[in-house]
Amino acid sequence: MNVIKKFAGTTIPFLFFHVLCCGALLFFLISSGYLLVLTNEGRNKTLLIPILLLGGLFLWWHHHHGKCCKEKGYKTFGDHTLSIILYIAFSIIFGIAFMIYVFLPWWIPNYQGGPLLP
DSSP, X not given: OHHHHHHHHHHHHHXXXXXXXXXXXXXXXXXXXXXXXXXXXXXXXXXXHHHHHXXXXXXXXXXXXXXXXXXXXXOOHHHHHHHHHHHHHHHHHHHHHHIIIIIHHHHSTTOOSSOSOO
């Protein structure tokens, strides 16, 4: 059971962010101009520290909550729900930070707007 949890816990976020980054939202980002905004943010890095602090806060909260549940000796339905919500929150925050600050500047370094393919 533990192997299944580890496999699902790593592949589901990866696939989610892969579909998010390279899939259906790419057309929306290009057509609305948000891709240019995100690319400029990736170059400027004005929100890098706040997004890392926010993601770190959710990661710490997830870890602290799990530690408190271990001390308590059991988890209620609410504890499981909160744990999943916190995991999803810090996964999304760090995934979006990775997309904006690592992937987009590497993938399209000099993007000035418009379609990516001729």
